[in-house]
Amino acid sequence: MKGSAKKEDACGANSAGLVEPRSYSFAQPPNELVLESGEKLGPVTLAYETYGKLNEKKTNAILIEHALSGDAHVAGYHTPEDKKPGWWDFMVGPGRPFDTSKYFVICSNVLGGCKGSTGPSSLSPKTGKPYGLDFPVVTVGDWVEAQARLLDHLGIRKLLTVVGGSSGGMQALEWAIRFPDRVKTAIPIATAAKLSAQGIAFNEVSRRAIMSDLKWHGGNYYEGGEPPDAGLALARMIAHITYLSEEGLHRKFGRKLKDREKYGYNFSTEFQVESYLHYQGDVFIRRFDANSYLYITKAIDYFDLTRAGQISLDQVFKAARSKFLVLSFSSDWLYPSRDSKEIVRSLKKNNLEVTYCEINTDYGHDSFLIRNPVMEEMMVNFLAKNLEE
Amino acid sequence: MKGSAKKEDACGANSAGLVEPRSYSFAQPPNELVLESGEKLGPVTLAYETYGKLNEKKTNAILIEHALSGDAHVAGYHTPEDKKPGWWDFMVGPGRPFDTSKYFVICSNVLGGCKGSTGPSSLSPKTGKPYGLDFPVVTVGDWVEAQARLLDHLGIRKLLTVVGGSSGGMQALEWAIRFPDRVKTAIPIATAAKLSAQGIAFNEVSRRAIMSDLKWHGGNYYEGGEPPDAGLALARMIAHITYLSEEGLHRKFGRKLKDREKYGYNFSTEFQVESYLHYQGDVFIRRFDANSYLYITKAIDYFDLTRAGQISLDQVFKAARSKFLVLSFSSDWLYPSRDSKEIVRSLKKNNLEVTYCEINTDYGHDSFLIRNPVMEEMMVNFLAKNLEE
Numbered sequence: 001m002k003g004s005a006k007k008e009d010a011c012g013a014n015s016a017g018l019v020e021p022r023s024y025s026f027a028q029p030p031n032e033l034v035l036e037s038g039e040k041l042g043p044v045t046l047a048y049e050t051y052g053k054l055n056e057k058k059t060n061a062i063l064i065e066h067a068l069s070g071d072a073h074v075a076g077y078h079t080p081e082d083k084k085p086g087w088w089d090f091m092v093g094p095g096r097p098f099d100t101s102k103y104f105v106i107c108s109n110v111l112g113g114c115k116g117s118t119g120p121s122s123l124s125p126k127t128g129k130p131y132g133l134d135f136p137v138v139t140v141g142d143w144v145e146a147q148a149r150l151l152d153h154l155g156i157r158k159l160l161t162v163v164g165g166s167s168g169g170m171q172a173l174e175w176a177i178r179f180p181d182r183v184k185t186a187i188p189i190a191t192a193a194k195l196s197a198q199g200i201a202f203n204e205v206s207r208r209a210i211m212s213d214l215k216w217h218g219g220n221y222y223e224g225g226e227p228p229d230a231g232l233a234l235a236r237m238i239a240h241i242t243y244l245s246e247e248g249l250h251r252k253f254g255r256k257l258k259d260r261e262k263y264g265y266n267f268s269t270e271f272q273v274e275s276y277l278h279y280q281g282d283v284f285i286r287r288f289d290a291n292s293y294l295y296i297t298k299a300i301d302y303f304d305l306t307r308a309g310q311i312s313l314d315q316v317f318k319a320a321r322s323k324f325l326v327l328s329f330s331s332d333w334l335y336p337s338r339d340s341k342e343i344v345r346s347l348k349k350n351n352l353e354v355t356y357c358e359i360n361t362d363y364g365h366d367s368f369l370i371r372n373p374v375m376e377e378m379m380v381n382f383l384a385k386n387l388e389e
Numbered sequence: 390m391k392g393s394a395k396k397e398d399a400c401g402a403n404s405a406g407l408v409e410p411r412s413y414s415f416a417q418p419p420n421e422l423v424l425e426s427g428e429k430l431g432p433v434t435l436a437y438e439t440y441g442k443l444n445e446k447k448t449n450a451i452l453i454e455h456a457l458s459g460d461a462h463v464a465g466y467h468t469p470e471d472k473k474p475g476w477w478d479f480m481v482g483p484g485r486p487f488d489t490s491k492y493f494v495i496c497s498n499v500l501g502g503c504k505g506s507t508g509p510s511s512l513s514p515k516t517g518k519p520y521g522l523d524f525p526v527v528t529v530g531d532w533v534e535a536q537a538r539l540l541d542h543l544g545i546r547k548l549l550t551v552v553g554g555s556s557g558g559m560q561a562l563e564w565a566i567r568f569p570d571r572v573k574t575a576i577p578i579a580t581a582a583k584l585s586a587q588g589i590a591f592n593e594v595s596r597r598a599i600m601s602d603l604k605w606h607g608g609n610y611y612e613g614g615e616p617p618d619a620g621l622a623l624a625r626m627i628a629h630i631t632y633l634s635e636e637g638l639h640r641k642f643g644r645k646l647k648d649r650e651k652y653g654y655n656f657s658t659e660f661q662v663e664s665y666l667h668y669q670g671d672v673f674i675r676r677f678d679a680n681s682y683l684y685i686t687k688a689i690d691y692f693d694l695t696r697a698g699q700i701s702l703d704q705v706f707k708a709a710r711s712k713f714l715v716l717s718f719s720s721d722w723l724y725p726s727r728d729s730k731e732i733v734r735s736l737k738k739n740n741l742e743v744t745y746c747e748i749n750t751d752y753g754h755d756s757f758l759i760r761n762p763v764m765e766e767m768m769v770n771f772l773a774k775n776l777e778e
Contacts, residue, residue, distance in 0.1 A: 036654075037652075037654035039654070039744065084771060087575065087616075109718075133420075136654070137654040137656075157698060194637060194644060195644075196639060197635075197638035197639050197641075197642045197643055197644065197660075197662045198630065198635040198637070198639075199640050200644070200660050200662050200663065201630045201662050201663070201666055202668060203629060203664065204626075204660075204662075204663045205623060205626045205627050205630065207656070208623055208626065209601075209623060211656075212598075212602070212619040212620070212623055213601070214603050231601070234594060234597055234598060234601055234623075237593075237594045237597065238594050238627060241587065241590045241591060241594065244587075246585060246586075246587040246722070246725070249585070249587050249590065250585060250586050250587075251585035252586075253586045254586055255583060255584070255586065255589070255693060257697075263691055265425075265426035265428070265525070265526040266526060267522070267526075267596070267600075267683060267687065271586075271589050271690070272591050272592075273586045273590050273593075274589065274590070274593040277590055277593060277594065294656060297518040298656065301659075302652055302661070304644060308644060333635070333722065336635070344618070
């Protein structure tokens with residue numbers, strides 16, 4: 001609480017500071033990683049970063065799971081010249097909620113990503129060329145399996161907590177079920193036990209935006225061609241609308257015009273909200289690979305703890321042994337509180353210790369990426385209590 | 390009520406039957422229509438259809454306003470071979486809510502459309518070639534002005550009612566303010582006094598889908614080239630998600646797979662909801678022009694009765710003289726009930742007679758296009774009462 005209540009600048013005294021990108025490679029042929037699909041993948045590299053120090057008993061490890069467009073660079077800076085810190089910087093650092101003077105924090109880029117982990121833009125050992133669409137489809141389960149190998153490598157048997165928002169929350173849930181003895185606590189945020197039909201629909205139109213771009217070339221654009229920037233930007237713009245609430249958009253932009261006082265009666269960018277979306281698209285294409293976008297959204301589509309209703313959620317959580325802190329946001333319509341409440345009900349039916357809070361905010365699904373005293377305080381208390389126990 | 394309660398097949402005894410497409414041309418140069426932008430447009434043709442007969446006193450005319458992708462063909466069939474009737478067929482016919490044995494029903498295609506009215510695919514009198522993006526940007530006000538010319542032509546001074554859903558509802562509101570003495574009653578459904586920031590955002594990504602398609606060619610694809618089908622289909626898919634509710638999608642599709650029992654672990658269409666969206670996109674490109682989609686969404690973006698807050702909505706409705714029936718749908722998140730309630734409050738402040746109902750349904754924004762006994766009964770009663778008065 002103390003940490004989160006202070007108002008340091010991100011670059012200030014409580015920054016995680018300089019952090020070194022790391023990577024771990026495993027699953028060298030013929031010992032490839034066997035994926036949920038049955039396909040084999042190897043070698044596999046996971047890009048990761050760590051913050052703070054593992055204590056002697058190895059009881060203070062926190063695994064942070066990133067969402068769709070995130071990466072391993074969760075906090076701090078790679079070089080003193082970096083203009084922006086990692087994506088969850090306000091959460092990680094000495095005195096911050098994931099207090100690096102107490103905890104050892106780990107984050108790795110998901111399999112299929114484009115920020116250092118093996119993905120469709122990596123070279124296939126068979127052809128020596130980028131995988132493209134020859135890369136196998138991976139799942140949230142595969143992401144978590146790969147992360148377990150990384151924890152083995154780091155000598156961590158059990159996590160103090162696994163935490164993430166959105167598809168990061170899906171990974172936290174998957175961890176708690178797949179490796180119940182390795183997860184003391186889990187903090188799934190703004191997530192669901194399975195992606196909704198609406199979520200699949202938005203993912204599919206985003207993929208269609210990429211695949212309709214003639215520059216996509218069936219995924220073979222790495223060598224010689226230009227990447228499908230227009231399609232990827234459009235995919236991001238579509239998705240970005242779903243991350244914000246109608247109220248939030250109204251408060252931030254309303255119907256305000258950009259750099260003009262009157263309608264131009266043409267098809268240029270006129271409203272601030274249009275300009276904002278274009279900016280989001282333009283920034284995204286500089287940092288993300290279109291094929292990775294396809295693979296990651298597909299993994300999210302496939303996520304369904306009930307295995308298409310074959311088992312009930314109550315049965316699913318029978319396997320769990322962790323304590324849970326479940327958080328949702330009142331204005332999140334992509335992963336509405338209803339979905340979190342469904343998780344909470346099933347956890348409780350299994351007599352698992354669970355704290356739930358629906359946080360009141362108009363920032364929509366993206367709320368977990370924005371400073372919020374309630375969110376931070378709940379995590380601080382939950383972690384402190386469970387570190388001691 | 391009787392009409393709506395009966396369960397005739399659309400092709401049955403209560404069908405509007407065969408209807409003839411008509412058109413009216415006006416604004417011949419040099420007497421062009423002066424648009425809100427200041428640009429002039431002429432000649433102007435409006436495609437329209439009528440159902441039933443105008444009574445002697447000319448007091449039974451109902452103007453139906455279509456939404457984004459609608460057209461003048463509101464009910465009945467053009468030929469006996471037609472497989473589908475008009476877009477609001479269940480509402481229009483003898484014994485149906487807009488009872489053609491009592492009322493004279495008119496519907497015209499909006500200016501800028503592609504179903505017979507002058508639009509970007511029409512030939513420019515200056516060049517003899519399709520306008521493309523040389524077509525001037527039109528507004529909801531321009532749509533209504535053109536419709537007023539059509540009513541003059543038909544000899545109708547005053548409408549019994551003007552009714553429409555979504556942007557059709559915007560036109561109903563515009564009519565009530567622009568021509569208060571010509572509108573006895575108005576029925577705006579699932580609409581708003583101004584498009585929300587979220588609405589602008591979704592329209593802009595839809596436009597971007599079209600304009601990013603390399604086949605769009607700056608709007609010049611009519612002669613020789615192929616139309617931007619992929620972009621238009623994608624625009625429709627994006628929009629279609631916003632027309633449905635999350636609950637409705639869950640009930641209809643959930644996470645059900647299409648023609649398979651297990652995940653395919655590839656990028657083919659797997660979930661039923663994906664297949665449904667693709668179908669919606671594919672059907673749409675056969676009946677709609679991409680440039681018209683740009684112009685119509687732009688008109689909707691520009692719609693703001695408060696003129697960017699220059700006047701309050703209370704002041705706006707000072708001009709109105711009509712009686713109102715305002716309808717919204719509980720699961721409509723694109724034009725939420727909040728927006729309708731805002732209209733109702735301002736109407737009441739101006740001592741206008743207004744009936745409001747939020748109809749409970751999970752069909753989302755598209756609810757007005759689906760049979761609903763509450764909606765139909767309210768309209769039947771409202772019309773009957775106001776025809777008598």
